[in-house]
Amino acid sequence: MDRSVSSSVEEGPVYTHQTMRLEEGMALECGAHLAPLEVAYCTYGTLSASRDNAILVCHALTGDQYLAEPNPLTGKPGWWSRMVGPGLPIDTDRFFVICPNVLGGCMGSTGPRSLCTETGKAWDGEFPPITMHDIVASQVRLVDYLGIERLFAVVGGSMGGMQALTWVADHPERVFAALPIATSPFHSAQNIAFNEVSRQAIFADPHWHDGHYRDFGAIPARGLGVARMMAHITYLSEEALSRKFGRRVRKEAATAIPAASSPSLFGEMFEVESYLRHQGSTFVRRFDANSYLTITRAMDYFDLAAEHDGDLSAPFGKCETRFCVVSFSSDWLFPTSQSRLLVRALNKAGANVSFVEIESDRGHDAFLLDEPDLDRTVRGFLNGAAEHAGLTREEAL
Numbered sequence: 001m002d003r004s005v006s007s008s009v010e011e012g013p014v015y016t017h018q019t020m021r022l023e024e025g026m027a028l029e030c031g032a033h034l035a036p037l038e039v040a041y042c043t044y045g046t047l048s049a050s051r052d053n054a055i056l057v058c059h060a061l062t063g064d065q066y067l068a069e070p071n072p073l074t075g076k077p078g079w080w081s082r083m084v085g086p087g088l089p090i091d092t093d094r095f096f097v098i099c100p101n102v103l104g105g106c107m108g109s110t111g112p113r114s115l116c117t118e119t120g121k122a123w124d125g126e127f128p129p130i131t132m133h134d135i136v137a138s139q140v141r142l143v144d145y146l147g148i149e150r151l152f153a154v155v156g157g158s159m160g161g162m163q164a165l166t167w168v169a170d171h172p173e174r175v176f177a178a179l180p181i182a183t184s185p186f187h188s189a190q191n192i193a194f195n196e197v198s199r200q201a202i203f204a205d206p207h208w209h210d211g212h213y214r215d216f217g218a219i220p221a222r223g224l225g226v227a228r229m230m231a232h233i234t235y236l237s238e239e240a241l242s243r244k245f246g247r248r249v250r251k252e253a254a255t256a257i258p259a260a261s262s263p264s265l266f267g268e269m270f271e272v273e274s275y276l277r278h279q280g281s282t283f284v285r286r287f288d289a290n291s292y293l294t295i296t297r298a299m300d301y302f303d304l305a306a307e308h309d310g311d312l313s314a315p316f317g318k319c320e321t322r323f324c325v326v327s328f329s330s331d332w333l334f335p336t337s338q339s340r341l342l343v344r345a346l347n348k349a350g351a352n353v354s355f356v357e358i359e360s361d362r363g364h365d366a367f368l369l370d371e372p373d374l375d376r377t378v379r380g381f382l383n384g385a386a387e388h389a390g391l392t393r394e395e396a397l
Ligand SMILES: CC(=O)SCCNC(=O)CCNC(=O)[C@H](O)C(C)(C)COP(=O)(O)OP(=O)(O)OC[C@H]1O[C@@H](n2cnc3c(N)ncnc32)[C@H](O)[C@@H]1OP(=O)(O)O
Pocket: 058, 059, 060, 061, 062, 063, 064, 079, 157, 271, 272, 274, 275, 276, 278, 282, 365, 366, 368, 369
């Protein structure tokens, strides 16, 4: 195994993550074998001598390993830098935090842009289908490699929460505490439907080339941008959009209806349109279309109960993991009802579970925003679990 700190300085951003490379690779659920396997990751804090203070933070659909430090690609702060750091709810003075880029991603872990050793070319559109179990299996390799037997906690929002649940389902003895946030034990028909619209937008782009766009020196930017615009609406709420933009129109125009003298229907733009275009175009600069397809499909496949004849409590039957399930009242993508379903199943399984629905009108992406109730919940749960685990502050320092 090779542990390298990437530092590409020829051009573009300088990455500060580390990479685990496993030459023998790993088998996927679909039967394909990926070799080598690379997992790019960042860490924060210090692993205790007894290696018992590690928290794995799993990112969502388009997140990455740059959790609490500036993202070299975008120049923006890490996506949870308000949550993870010294003295913050996930306190790096106390915990050792690991954040890997998911399998199938485009920030350094094995994914469609990686080289397929059989063909000597990048996988691109031929990358095999992966599941949440595969994503977790790649993280298990990383955790093994770091010499950690049991994770103190696995934490994640949205698809990160799906990974947290999969960790407990697949390796109950290796997770002391789990904090699934704004997530669900299955991807709903509505969410699969949204993903499908996103995917069709990509397929409809003339630069798509059946996933081999890089051979043509192109990217399906329009399709990927539209995919993100549509998906981004689902991450917000009507209240959030109204508050941010209302019906405001860009520039001086008082109305969005073009004046008689204006020949164009689209001479002016609502602020919300401008915002979505911005979200679409910035996304295209940081994300790969094949990764988007691969990961959205992995989310669609996710259904823990279906793997157990419809019994959602079954995967948690043997676990001693402590859970804190968190939802947001205005999240219509991963609604509270789905968290309740999970909590009921965990109770049926006899698991130790607490549940918090946080009042917020900011929709699904509330978990990424400044939500003091979320901070209090995360801090309280982790510190309480640390006491039960016998994890002392001194030990972790
Ligand atoms: C979950 C993970 O694991 S990581 C992945 C998470 N990251 C993302 O999803 C990135 C894209 N998502 C977002 O930006 C999300 O809205 C959030 C939740 C992360 C941030 O939310 P907020 O802080 O409320 O930012 P907001 O949604 O207002 O967007 C701000 C951006 O829109 C731009 N913007 C705001 N209004 C307008 C407008 N009328 N026209 C054009 N652009 C606009 C801002 O300039 C800013 O641009 P920048 O991000 O390039 O600096």
